Amino acid sequence: MSKHPELLETLRQIAGPGQVLSEGDLTAWELDWRKRSRGKALAVVRPATTAEVAAIVKACAAAGVSIVTQGGNTGLAVGSTPDDSGQQVVLSLQRMNAVRQIDAANLTVTVEAGCILQTLQEAADKAGFLFPLSLAAEGSCTIGGNLATNAGGTQVVRYGNARDLCLGLEVVTAQGDIWNGLSGLRKDNTGYDLRDLFIGSEGTLGVITAATLKLYPQPAVQLTAWAAVPSMQDAVNLLALAHQHLGAGLTGFEVMGQFALSLVAKNFRQLRVPLYEETPFCVLLENSDPESETHAREQFERLLETALDKGCVTDAVVAENLAQAHQLWHIRESIPLAQAEEGLNIKHDISVAVSRIPEFVEVTDALLVQAIPGVRLVNFGHLGDGNLHYNVQAPADGDAQAFLREHEDTVNSLVYDSVARFGGSFSAEHGVGSLKLDKLEHYKSPVALGMMRAIKTALDPQNLMNPGRVIRV
Amino acid sequence: MSKHPELLETLRQIAGPGQVLSEGDLTAWELDWRKRSRGKALAVVRPATTAEVAAIVKACAAAGVSIVTQGGNTGLAVGSTPDDSGQQVVLSLQRMNAVRQIDAANLTVTVEAGCILQTLQEAADKAGFLFPLSLAAEGSCTIGGNLATNAGGTQVVRYGNARDLCLGLEVVTAQGDIWNGLSGLRKDNTGYDLRDLFIGSEGTLGVITAATLKLYPQPAVQLTAWAAVPSMQDAVNLLALAHQHLGAGLTGFEVMGQFALSLVAKNFRQLRVPLYEETPFCVLLENSDPESETHAREQFERLLETALDKGCVTDAVVAENLAQAHQLWHIRESIPLAQAEEGLNIKHDISVAVSRIPEFVEVTDALLVQAIPGVRLVNFGHLGDGNLHYNVQAPADGDAQAFLREHEDTVNSLVYDSVARFGGSFSAEHGVGSLKLDKLEHYKSPVALGMMRAIKTALDPQNLMNPGRVIRV
Numbered sequence: 001m002s003k004h005p006e007l008l009e010t011l012r013q014i015a016g017p018g019q020v021l022s023e024g025d026l027t028a029w030e031l032d033w034r035k036r037s038r039g040k041a042l043a044v045v046r047p048a049t050t051a052e053v054a055a056i057v058k059a060c061a062a063a064g065v066s067i068v069t070q071g072g073n074t075g076l077a078v079g080s081t082p083d084d085s086g087q088q089v090v091l092s093l094q095r096m097n098a099v100r101q102i103d104a105a106n107l108t109v110t111v112e113a114g115c116i117l118q119t120l121q122e123a124a125d126k127a128g129f130l131f132p133l134s135l136a137a138e139g140s141c142t143i144g145g146n147l148a149t150n151a152g153g154t155q156v157v158r159y160g161n162a163r164d165l166c167l168g169l170e171v172v173t174a175q176g177d178i179w180n181g182l183s184g185l186r187k188d189n190t191g192y193d194l195r196d197l198f199i200g201s202e203g204t205l206g207v208i209t210a211a212t213l214k215l216y217p218q219p220a221v222q223l224t225a226w227a228a229v230p231s232m233q234d235a236v237n238l239l240a241l242a243h244q245h246l247g248a249g250l251t252g253f254e255v256m257g258q259f260a261l262s263l264v265a266k267n268f269r270q271l272r273v274p275l276y277e278e279t280p281f282c283v284l285l286e287n288s289d290p291e292s293e294t295h296a297r298e299q300f301e302r303l304l305e306t307a308l309d310k311g312c313v314t315d316a317v318v319a320e321n322l323a324q325a326h327q328l329w330h331i332r333e334s335i336p337l338a339q340a341e342e343g344l345n346i347k348h349d350i351s352v353a354v355s356r357i358p359e360f361v362e363v364t365d366a367l368l369v370q371a372i373p374g375v376r377l378v379n380f381g382h383l384g385d386g387n388l389h390y391n392v393q394a395p396a397d398g399d400a401q402a403f404l405r406e407h408e409d410t411v412n413s414l415v416y417d418s419v420a421r422f423g424g425s426f427s428a429e430h431g432v433g434s435l436k437l438d439k440l441e442h443y444k445s446p447v448a449l450g451m452m453r454a455i456k457t458a459l460d461p462q463n464l465m466n467p468g469r470v471i472r473v
Numbered sequence: 474m475s476k477h478p479e480l481l482e483t484l485r486q487i488a489g490p491g492q493v494l495s496e497g498d499l500t501a502w503e504l505d506w507r508k509r510s511r512g513k514a515l516a517v518v519r520p521a522t523t524a525e526v527a528a529i530v531k532a533c534a535a536a537g538v539s540i541v542t543q544g545g546n547t548g549l550a551v552g553s554t555p556d557d558s559g560q561q562v563v564l565s566l567q568r569m570n571a572v573r574q575i576d577a578a579n580l581t582v583t584v585e586a587g588c589i590l591q592t593l594q595e596a597a598d599k600a601g602f603l604f605p606l607s608l609a610a611e612g613s614c615t616i617g618g619n620l621a622t623n624a625g626g627t628q629v630v631r632y633g634n635a636r637d638l639c640l641g642l643e644v645v646t647a648q649g650d651i652w653n654g655l656s657g658l659r660k661d662n663t664g665y666d667l668r669d670l671f672i673g674s675e676g677t678l679g680v681i682t683a684a685t686l687k688l689y690p691q692p693a694v695q696l697t698a699w700a701a702v703p704s705m706q707d708a709v710n711l712l713a714l715a716h717q718h719l720g721a722g723l724t725g726f727e728v729m730g731q732f733a734l735s736l737v738a739k740n741f742r743q744l745r746v747p748l749y750e751e752t753p754f755c756v757l758l759e760n761s762d763p764e765s766e767t768h769a770r771e772q773f774e775r776l777l778e779t780a781l782d783k784g785c786v787t788d789a790v791v792a793e794n795l796a797q798a799h800q801l802w803h804i805r806e807s808i809p810l811a812q813a814e815e816g817l818n819i820k821h822d823i824s825v826a827v828s829r830i831p832e833f834v835e836v837t838d839a840l841l842v843q844a845i846p847g848v849r850l851v852n853f854g855h856l857g858d859g860n861l862h863y864n865v866q867a868p869a870d871g872d873a874q875a876f877l878r879e880h881e882d883t884v885n886s887l888v889y890d891s892v893a894r895f896g897g898s899f900s901a902e903h904g905v906g907s908l909k910l911d912k913l914e915h916y917k918s919p920v921a922l923g924m925m926r927a928i929k930t931a932l933d934p935q936n937l938m939n940p941g942r943v944i945r946v
Contacts, residue, residue: 106859178920185826186629186860187901189902189904190916191673191925192924192943243690246763247721248721354659445653449664451652458928459924459928470664471664471665
């Protein structure tokens with residue numbers, strides 16, 4: 001095992017001696033977010049500029065040392081921590097965090113990869129605009145990581161995933177060349193779409209160092225409603241009505257199962273969960289209005305009255321003020337924590353076509369209950385995008401550790417096989433990383449896998465960019 | 474020169490004898506839309522199914538014969554007609570024109586590549602939805618061609634390009650394998666984005682045979698307004714106001730220069746062009762409202778009053794009825810024809826950041842007028858997307874043929890060099906084809922060109938898919 005003293009010396013010359021960490025406690029870079037995997041880095045390098053990144057990639061390529069690019073290290077699929085060989089360089093982009101430019105008339109912002117998502121949201125807000133990407137880790141994840149994993153979140157139903165918000169990238173290729181694709185253009189049909197190839201490639205094709213992103217006008221008001229629905233099919237019917245009534249005003253549509261909400265009610269007693277006791281599902285809706293609170297409220301009321309008439313909603317409340325709206329969102333966002341309080345569980349981040357969600361849930365619930373009597377289903381997620389966090393909790397009186405040990409593989413296969421039968425995805429918004437590498441090989445078509453391998457080999461022939469993540473070559 | 478009798482026999486067995494055309498008048502497939510280039514095909518093959526397409530690609534690959542895929546043959550960059558070798562197979566997808574499925578709850582439609590865009594729009598409309606891609610050739614172009622060239626059109630400011638409307642593709646690879654990527658999923662982070670690689674690749678990486686596309690709720694009403702603006706900067710300022718006031722309701726924003734409108738007024742006297750005589754630019758705005766005509770009209774009036782107050786609009790009319798709205802759009806769409814009536818001209822389909830459009834136009838106008846005294850500038854386009862059709866007409870009393878002969882190269886270099894200095898694109902929505910192949914090599918960064926070549930070689934190692942288009946290898 002080489003300690004690569006010459007490479008480390010070169011890296012120190014490039015980034016400065018204080019920015020190459022190879023001793024001491026590197027836990028922050030080596031341990032993944034969910035603490036499932038701990039690696040060992042040759043070194044952590046923290047460049048300040050794109051030119052430094054390019055020089056680092058060139059030096060590593062010359063030494064045959066591979067690179068794991070890291071942003072906020074908040075990924076959920078173990079894609080940004082080093083393996084345990086002690087032979088990989090972690091390229092941390094956290095020092096490259098400048099908001100380079102806001103172009104108001106073009107509705108764009110150009111920002112470096114290491115910028116924290118929340119910092120970017122705040123910069124947009126200060127300039128009078130909305131940057132709509134929003135997710136639980138926004139206080140610590142970086143926009144580079146969001147793009148590398150094509151992050152989703154709560155406003156996808158209106159604004160799309162990270163991919164849909166990006167107009168251009170600056171990238172350091174696997175050869176250490178700088179590609180300046182920082183176009184703020186909304187139309188540019190000059191050759192292959194390299195931008196979208198790097199987005200979602202999880203650092204395996206090159207290093208995203210900066211991006212030009214879309215801004216939107218700030219809505220005049222955002223209103224939140226909470227509705228009890230008699231079934232998942234009614235939730236889907238409500239979604240169709242919401243699209244019709246609110247148009248592009250519909251910026252959030254979350255579904256939550258009764259058991260998921262009961263865990264919040266039980267474990268966070270200060271959060272008063274509305275309506276859940278009498279109904280199998282609740283839905284949280286958000287209406288962003290460019291006009292006025294009065295207008296937004298009228299629209300919401302008309303929608304909910306229609307839904308009550310049609311029977312797809314049995315009861316509903318509209319938040320009276322911002323504090324109530326935050327409270328409702330807080331309930332939704334507390335489900336993962338409430339689950340954790342209840343003990344270990346098995347998580348799935350899956351998607352199927354919205355139209356097939358009710359049947360998928362019915363069929364898969366039944367399969368699980370049959371396979372593991374007493375199993376408890378924590379079902380919630382972004383129904384507007386067909387994306388469920390379809391999680392499985394141990395039986396109430398069982399040993400959760402033993403449950404996981406005995407049943408995790410069975411449960412995963414059962415859920416993912418069902419997803420595949422419904423034409424869905426085993427990773428809707430969290431990516432592949434190393435955690436779902438085997439799933440990709442199992443569930444993805446051989447034709448797609450073949451094209452992915454050909455592209456990886458073409459752009460990273462030495463296999464030095466985050467090797468072993470997303471796709472094995 | 475081989476006539477490949479064995480290949481033709483195999484193709485007849487695959488597609489049926491009547492579907493392999495190798496004799497008689499093949500002008501419809503061999504001559505490009507703008508009649509700039511005429512090729513000679515070995516044969517035109519017209520498969521009916523994806524399996525037939527796969528078998529055809531395999532047979533051609535075995536024979537070392539290259540394939541030019543063709544939809545409606547309405548492209549503007551000479552990308553879908555054969556070269557003059559008589560050695561290429563034209564793969565016409567016009568028989569594969571089924572609307573396979575409309576999934577109302579998922580807001581998607583799955584359609585075969587050869588479906589005419591207008592047929593798709595009508596199928597969506599009949600099911601109560603909007604498919605928003607809209608462009609001049611919609612009566613004859615196919616959705617496969619729209620995706621292969623990432624078509625733009627008039628509603629991009631709200632709904633994006635063809636790329637943004639596509640959730641999944643079915644593709645026959647260069648090896649003749651079928652990739653079923655017809656996902657109706659709005660979130661799917663399982664590996665590289667193959668979909669967006671094929672979109673915009675103009676048939677050079679494989680054959681798009683079907684697609685799953687997004688549908689939108691139909692707006693309750695669409696209103697059209699026409700505004701006189703004192704300068705291009707005022708048009709940009711009006712755009713910002715329109716984004717603020719209308720939000721996602723803003724579905725069209727077109728700018729037209731006085732000279733462009735004067736050509737319409739002169740050559741189509743029955744079209745009464747409003748307001749243009751006293752102002753250098755007019756703007757056409759479209760407001761799509763999910764609510765009601767009253768609401769849409771109030772919003773428009775509020776916007777235009779604000780714009781009048783701020784001085785970025787000097788006068789404006791809102792269409793009173795559908796006939797008036799169509800009339801306004803008809804004026805906008807008659808500009809290319811009015812130009813043709815006026816004689817030969819040099820067309821450019823360029824984009825720069827919206828914020829830089831006023832300076833770009835001022836600087837480039839001045840350069841052209843200086844280089845060619847008396848030159849007339851026909852400037853109009855999709856300002857909402859930063860996309861101008863920045864065309865150049867011969868001086869009023871000159872010989873247009875001689876003008877083109879003497880000045881076309883100079884004018885192109887001058888315009889495209891200026892576009893490059895402003896960080897723009899020499900092909901905003903029309904693609905590269907063979908017409909702009911040299912431009913791509915000249916203006917694209919060597920790093921991007923290198924990645925494009927590597928991808929082309931990786932996915933089409935025999936270089937049989939539309940060779941010599943988009944990128945030379």
